[in-house]
Amino acid sequence: xxxxxxxxxxxxxxxxxxxxxxxxxxxxxxxxxxxxxLEADVNASLIDTIASVDDxxxxxxxxGGAGEDGALRSVFDLLGVxxxxxxxxxxxxxxxxxxxxxxxxxxxxxxxxPRQSSLPHDMFRELGAANLIAALGDQIxxxxxxxxxxxxxxxxxxxxxxxxELPAAIVAAFSYGEIAIVEExxxxxxxxxxxxxxxxxxxxxxxxxxxxxxxxxDYTARYTAGETRFVTPADLPADQADRCAxxxxxxxxxxxxxxxxxxDMIVCDGEPVFLEVNVAPGxxxxxxxxxxxxxxxxxxADVCSALVTVARRRATGTGTx
Amino acid sequence: MSSLEPSRRDTRLxxxxxxxxxxxxxMTVSAxxxxxxxxxxxxxxxxxxxxxxxxxxxxxxxxxSFDDLVRTHGVQAMQYGSGQxxxxxxxxxxxxxxxxxxxxxxxDVVITCGSQQALDLVTRIFIDPGDVILAEAPSYVGAxxxxxxxxxxxxxxxxDDQGLVPEALRQAIVSLRAAGRAVKFLYTIPNFNNPTxxxxxxxxxxxxxxxxxxxxxxxxxxNPYGLLTIEGEPIDAMRSMDDQVIYLGxxxxxxxxxxxxxxxxxxxxxxxxxxxxxxxAVLSPPVFSQFAITNYLENFDWRGQIDSFxxxxxxxxxxxxxxxxxHMPPGTTWTTPNGGFFVWVTLPEGLDSQALxxxxxxxxxxxxxxxxxxxxxxxxxxxxxxYCFPTAERIYEGTRRLxxxxxDELEMHATFGLGPDVARHTRNIGPAPDIS
Numbered sequence: 172x173x174x175x176x177x178x179x180x181x182x183x184x185x186x187x188x189x190x191x192x193x194x195x196x197x198x199x200x201x202x203x204x205x206x207x208x209l210e211a212d213v214n215a216s217l218i219d220t221i222a223s224v225d226d227x228x229x230x231x232x233x234x235g236g237a238g239e240d241g242a243l244r245s246v247f248d249l250l251g252v253x254x255x256x257x258x259x260x261x262x263x264x265x266x267x268x269x270x271x272x273x274x275x276x277x278x279x280x281x282x283x284x285p286r287q288s289s290l291p292h293d294m295f296r297e298l299g300a301a302n303l304i305a306a307l308g309d310q311i312x313x314x315x316x317x318x319x320x321x322x323x324x325x326x327x328x329x330x331x332x333x334x335x336e337l338p339a340a341i342v343a344a345f346s347y348g349e350i351a352i353v354e355e356x357x358x359x360x361x362x363x364x365x366x367x368x369x370x371x372x373x374x375x376x377x378x379x380x381x382x383x384x385x386x387x388x389d390y391t392a393r394y395t396a397g398e399t400r401f402v403t404p405a406d407l408p409a410d411q412a413d414r415c416a417x418x419x420x421x422x423x424x425x426x427x428x429x430x431x432x433x434x435d436m437i438v439c440d441g442e443p444v445f446l447e448v449n450v451a452p453g454x455x456x457x458x459x460x461x462x463x464x465x466x467x468x469x470x471x472a473d474v475c476s477a478l479v480t481v482a483r484r485r486a487t488g489t490g491t492x
Numbered sequence: 493m494s495s496l497e498p499s500r501r502d503t504r505l506x507x508x509x510x511x512x513x514x515x516x517x518x519m520t521v522s523a524x525x526x527x528x529x530x531x532x533x534x535x536x537x538x539x540x541x542x543x544x545x546x547x548x549x550x551x552x553x554x555x556x557s558f559d560d561l562v563r564t565h566g567v568q569a570m571q572y573g574s575g576q577x578x579x580x581x582x583x584x585x586x587x588x589x590x591x592x593x594x595x596x597x598x599x600d601v602v603i604t605c606g607s608q609q610a611l612d613l614v615t616r617i618f619i620d621p622g623d624v625i626l627a628e629a630p631s632y633v634g635a636x637x638x639x640x641x642x643x644x645x646x647x648x649x650x651x652d653d654q655g656l657v658p659e660a661l662r663q664a665i666v667s668l669r670a671a672g673r674a675v676k677f678l679y680t681i682p683n684f685n686n687p688t689x690x691x692x693x694x695x696x697x698x699x700x701x702x703x704x705x706x707x708x709x710x711x712x713x714x715n716p717y718g719l720l721t722i723e724g725e726p727i728d729a730m731r732s733m734d735d736q737v738i739y740l741g742x743x744x745x746x747x748x749x750x751x752x753x754x755x756x757x758x759x760x761x762x763x764x765x766x767x768x769x770x771x772x773a774v775l776s777p778p779v780f781s782q783f784a785i786t787n788y789l790e791n792f793d794w795r796g797q798i799d800s801f802x803x804x805x806x807x808x809x810x811x812x813x814x815x816x817x818x819h820m821p822p823g824t825t826w827t828t829p830n831g832g833f834f835v836w837v838t839l840p841e842g843l844d845s846q847a848l849x850x851x852x853x854x855x856x857x858x859x860x861x862x863x864x865x866x867x868x869x870x871x872x873x874x875x876x877x878x879y880c881f882p883t884a885e886r887i888y889e890g891t892r893r894l895x896x897x898x899x900d901e902l903e904m905h906a907t908f909g910l911g912p913d914v915a916r917h918t919r920n921i922g923p924a925p926d927i928s
Contacts, residue, residue: 185850188529300908338908345904346851395520397506404500457505466501
């Protein structure tokens with residue numbers, strides 16, 4: 172059986188830099204475990220590149236844009252190329268916070284999701300921004316979070332304390348995409364729970380508790396080593412830690428995800444509240460999924476390798492995944 | 493694989509986080525810096541970087557001459573050299589500086605690893621933490637990075653369309669000293685200031701020098717672009733009028749930046765300290781590069797090459813100015829440089845160039861937000877556009893894309909009733925992008 176893997180990183184999204192760093196780390200991990208790795212970017216030669224490799228598995232490590240919204244994964248399905256991670260349709264739902272949150276609210280019954288409203292920019296233009304902004308304040312309340320519906324790494328996100336700040340925050344979110352979401356701000360312990368499925372069913376890795384030095388887990392806090400303290404497993408009572416794991420598994424299942432995902436949540440009054448799920452979790456030196464793997468006394472390289480094996484078996488019909 | 497049963501780990505992923513020097517406090521990742529990773533993609537018209545276009549250099553002939561250099565002088569060229577730089581290189585630099593009316597002695601030249609390292613050495617020998625450096629408002633982001641690394645306080649001095657305003661300079665020096673501050677030097681880019689493209693006319697240079705002479709302030713003149721004057725001849729350097737000026741020069745724009753050769757011309761006593769500082773920093777500047785550049789200056793028509801560069805950059809500047817005139821929404825203004833690499837754009841009131849950047853990247857165009865060029869948070873309505881690297885056609889297309897992004901942002905502001913006084917949420921910008 173071929174050991175060829177194409178690690179796909181970069182792309183044209185705002186998170187290109189993070190993706191390139193994630194990709195290099197995954198590629199090294201796969202080389203360390205004996206795979207033959209080709210690192211590729213998303214460009215006009217990609218399909219030729221894939222065609223030039225004998226029996227490859229694609230490991231997409233693309234954050235944002237076409238890499239995470241399912242578009243490229245649908246192309247891999249079209250080409251019959253096996254790949255690590257969720258399908259195109261599932262990724263499309265999970266990547267869009269305006270869709271994923273309601274889906275989790277309905278399908279993962281028993282777990283809390285934030286009050287949320289999602290609005291495209293032309294809605295404000297056509298109906299008048301002032302009325303909608305007033306309604307958002309009334310329905311969601313302050314403080315609130317404003318985010319682009321389809322973005323990651325906290326880019327374009329802002330905590331809004333009062334009505335006067337809301338228009339500028341929404342405009343900033345629209346700089347990243349055409350739909351902004353406004354949701355209630357959840358105060359509590361910030362936690363990320365990764366789920367991996369190495370062929371024997373999805374299981375939750377220990378929760379990573381996130382304590383940014385600045386108090387805000389923004390882009391700088393995410394990608395500057397030393398700016399954030401990570402506690403793994405999170406310093407939570409056992410019952411709360413169990414609920415976090417259950418929420419991550421429930422979200423993973425509700426959205427029809429496979430292989431790997433990471434669910435971000437806030438533990439508020441002892442109960443986890445869903446924030447978002449990532450189908451292409453960060454794999455950088457400061458990312459949460461690798462931390463969770465290492466805290467499990469497992470090897471990041473072994474997990475990456477196992478994910479490739481799962482994808483290959485799925486394609487050849489020799490596995491259970 | 494091992495068990496997935498956990499054992500608690502508590503980490504900040506950097507065991508040295510509490511041991512770094514205070515001056516590294518701002519050395520963090522930023523979202524703005526990360527966006528420049530996208531700017532490198534070919535789909536994006538990058539009007540952000542300050543890379544010179546060196547594709548027109550006679551590469552085949554240069555290659556042959558380097559072969560010859562290795563054969564004839566390889567042992568010397570690949571050996572350590574003088575901390576001050578090789579005499580043959582310094583003599584050639586004196587010839588180059590004469591093009592801008594500078595009369596100098598090769599003994600007073602110190603070779604550096606690009607003029608960026610010249611900035612580092614000058615700052616190193618003059619600045620204690622908390623000392624004040626005066627700089628144009630706005631000024632070169634790379635210089636401010638160096639000044640910050642030495643924990644200097646940067647105080648910006650007002651500019652008009654002729655550069656530094658002498659009276660503002662005088663007031664700044666007097667008031668800062670009255671407040672007990674140690675004002676160490678004025679850092680100025682009189683030719684085609686980076687980022688504004690503004691040039692100080694001869695008379696303004698005299699006025700600025702007069703203020704500094706009267707008040708006893710050292711002048712550091714940074715002149716990477718002077719020979720790239722588009723129309724007319726280069727204006728005489730400030731150093732040509734006052735031999736106490738510390739002058740920084742570079743081959744990065746007139747030849748090629750990869751050699752990393754720049755220089756400082758300084759009064760004797762200053763030069764002595766610079767040399768010792770240089771030895772402590774790098775032992776000796778790159779000897780091979782000095783051989784290569786000297787060879788180029790001796791055997792190639794470097795003046796003709798600069799003329800060629802001037803024509804090429806003129807076409808690109810014109811494409812940018814035409815594109816801006818065609819595509820910028822009303823309320824947008826910009827400078828008209830007569831050389832150098834940059835145009836400074838002022839956005840319509842209320843717009844923020846950092847907030848606009850992701851929208852611009854969506855439109856596949858990139859620039860450097862104006863705040864990068866201020867130490868004090870100003871510049872949010874400004875952006876620096878470079879016309880040095882993309883082709884004229886791409887530059888024109890870039891301005892079209894930028895015009896659309898600005899127009900869309902203006903429409904968004906109109907929809908939300910955002911005016912200049914509306915509260916903006918705080919964005920974590922991080923340090924300025926390290927783009928020359």
